[in-house]
Amino acid sequence: MTLEIPIKIFRYKAGDTAPHYDTFRVKVAEAANVLDAIEAAWAEHDRTLTFRHACHHASCGACAVRVNGVEKLPCITPVSEAWPGQGEMLIEPLRNFPIISDLVVDVAGFFQRMIASGLIITRTAESTLPLSAEPSGSVPQPVQIPDGLERLNRFESCVECGICISACPTMAATDKFFGPAGLAGIYRARQETGDRALATRLLELADGEHGVWRCHSAYECTEACPQDVDPAGAIMALRRELIGYRLKRLFGR
Amino acid sequence: MDTSRQFDRPQAPSWGWFWQAVTGIGLIVLLALHMIAHHFVVPEGLRNFQEVQDYLRTPIIVILEVLFLAAVVPHALLGVRAILFDLGLSERAEKRVSRALTVIGALTIGYGLWLTWTITQFK
Amino acid sequence: MATQPYQPSKLRRTLVWGDIRKRRLGMIAYVLNRITGIGLVVYLYLHLIILSMLAGGPGSWDPFVTLAKSPAFLALDVVLIAGWLIHGLNGVRVGLNGFGIGVRAQKAMFVGLMVVAVIGIAAMALAIFVKG
Numbered sequence: 146m147t148l149e150i151p152i153k154i155f156r157y158k159a160g161d162t163a164p165h166y167d168t169f170r171v172k173v174a175e176a177a178n179v180l181d182a183i184e185a186a187w188a189e190h191d192r193t194l195t196f197r198h199a200c201h202h203a204s205c206g207a208c209a210v211r212v213n214g215v216e217k218l219p220c221i222t223p224v225s226e227a228w229p230g231q232g233e234m235l236i237e238p239l240r241n242f243p244i245i246s247d248l249v250v251d252v253a254g255f256f257q258r259m260i261a262s263g264l265i266i267t268r269t270a271e272s273t274l275p276l277s278a279e280p281s282g283s284v285p286q287p288v289q290i291p292d293g294l295e296r297l298n299r300f301e302s303c304v305e306c307g308i309c310i311s312a313c314p315t316m317a318a319t320d321k322f323f324g325p326a327g328l329a330g331i332y333r334a335r336q337e338t339g340d341r342a343l344a345t346r347l348l349e350l351a352d353g354e355h356g357v358w359r360c361h362s363a364y365e366c367t368e369a370c371p372q373d374v375d376p377a378g379a380i381m382a383l384r385r386e387l388i389g390y391r392l393k394r395l396f397g398r
Numbered sequence: 399m400d401t402s403r404q405f406d407r408p409q410a411p412s413w414g415w416f417w418q419a420v421t422g423i424g425l426i427v428l429l430a431l432h433m434i435a436h437h438f439v440v441p442e443g444l445r446n447f448q449e450v451q452d453y454l455r456t457p458i459i460v461i462l463e464v465l466f467l468a469a470v471v472p473h474a475l476l477g478v479r480a481i482l483f484d485l486g487l488s489e490r491a492e493k494r495v496s497r498a499l500t501v502i503g504a505l506t507i508g509y510g511l512w513l514t515w516t517i518t519q520f521k
Numbered sequence: 522m523a524t525q526p527y528q529p530s531k532l533r534r535t536l537v538w539g540d541i542r543k544r545r546l547g548m549i550a551y552v553l554n555r556i557t558g559i560g561l562v563v564y565l566y567l568h569l570i571i572l573s574m575l576a577g578g579p580g581s582w583d584p585f586v587t588l589a590k591s592p593a594f595l596a597l598d599v600v601l602i603a604g605w606l607i608h609g610l611n612g613v614r615v616g617l618n619g620f621g622i623g624v625r626a627q628k629a630m631f632v633g634l635m636v637v638a639v640i641g642i643a644a645m646a647l648a649i650f651v652k653g
Contacts, residue, residue, distance in 0.1 A: 214543045243525075251399075251526050253399075255399060314538045317538070318534060323405065352412065353409025355405075355409070356412070361551050364546075367547075381618055381619060385620055385621030443649070444589055444590060446583045474565055477562065478562060513575065513576060517576065520576075
């Protein structure tokens with residue numbers, strides 16, 4: 146069965162004085178997802194519509210937008226959930242990112258934070274490099290992955306979609322907040338890394354004035370996260386670790 | 399979102415939230431005591447001037463009231479600071495706000511101490 | 522040559538915290554704490570200014586006491602009590618969560634503490650208006 150859905154999309158192109166909204170009537174299958182509707186708007190109505198999409202199954206995080214005011218991955222959000230049969234389905238870009246064009250936002254600041262968070266994790270089990278040649282009877286060891294390649298492997302749950310950044314009220318208020326994704330990344334990186342000096346540096350980064358203490362405990366990040374990362378939990382756990390760290394420093398250990 | 403790579407630099411630790419929490423814990427007790435002492439122990443719920451003067455004769459009472467003042471003023475002004483910092487201010491502006499609120503806090507506590515002293519000395 | 526990307530104005534961004542549409546319980550709690558907090562700071566300074574009448578002795582303070590027992594004033598007192606009960610009890614939750622305690626239970630904590638607050642407000646209102 147096909148549905149005909151009025152989809153109202155945020156539009157902005159470089160040089161416009163202000164954004165506006167366009168409404169298109171798109172035909173999609175009943176079982177379609179919101180991303181299919183966005184693509185139908187592009188394919189059948191306006192080829193100048195720009196949006197990000199890649200894997201279409203919630204593992205790349207590219208397509209994140211706001212659907213009816215709420216952050217979602219449209220590739221896994223059914224239209225039946227997003228459109229109750231009347232009114233318009235509203236599609237807007239994520240909050241708290243500069244908007245480059247239509248639904249595409251500038252994620253440079255976001256990735257600077259993710260890199261600074263230390264998510265340099267190598268899961269040797271996932272290495273695709275050849276195993277070293279060991280004498281038979283012993284367990285073959287993966288070769289050391291060359292520097293730089295490690296940075297491409299990221300922490301399991303987070304797909305770096307930016308939804309938590311959009312949902313966060315502190316991120317709206319101040320440009321400099323490190324943000325839930327980055328802080329959750331710090332928490333995860335500290336669990337994974339064997340480098341004590343790095344772990345301490347990361348903790349001190351979280352301790353900065355733009356770190357964990359700027360969080361206002363709204364918990365919107367955890368509520369909005371499509372991958373159950375629980376950034377708020379990570380932020381609170383980092384606070385606990387920081388109190389312990391500061392007390393130890395106070396008593397000279 | 400800021401893209402200045404400021405996170406590549408070491409960060410100075412933040413103390414505001416910590417003192418907010420500590421004074422908050424203190425206030426749970428001190429505010430309860432303040433309410434009980436002023437409204438539930440007094441027959442009509444409010445003291446007239448003479449009753450206030452008599453009330454302030456006990457040293458422990460004065461100490462508790464001063465402690466209450468010393469907890470509520472920082473807690474309140476740290477809250478104001480948090481709200482102001484959410485205006486997305488520059489680093490310099492944030493320092494100015496912190497300094498201004500510290501001065502206001504000191505003046506407020508000073509005023510409270512002066513008032514307590516003046517009441518007890520009134521003839 | 523490249524034009525700047527679009528961002529909502531600074532004013533709009535500073536007001537985002539007040540928009541609770543489609544927000545969930547944790548954010549409602551945060552907004553409630555901020556609003557009660559602002560109210561309480563205003564009250565604090567009003568209170569301190571009014572207390573200056575004590576410096577004038579019984580002549581300036583005692584007439585105020587009579588006014589403070591009027592029903593309108595007492596009603597405002599209940600509003601004040603509601604403010605600090607909500608702020609204080611939710612503050613306990615924020616403080617505990619902020620030290621890593623009970624984070625997963627934050628929503629249940631909020632509901633439970635607000636129930637306590639409502640009971641407390643009712644009890645105080647009774648005490649005030651019955652005591653007179």
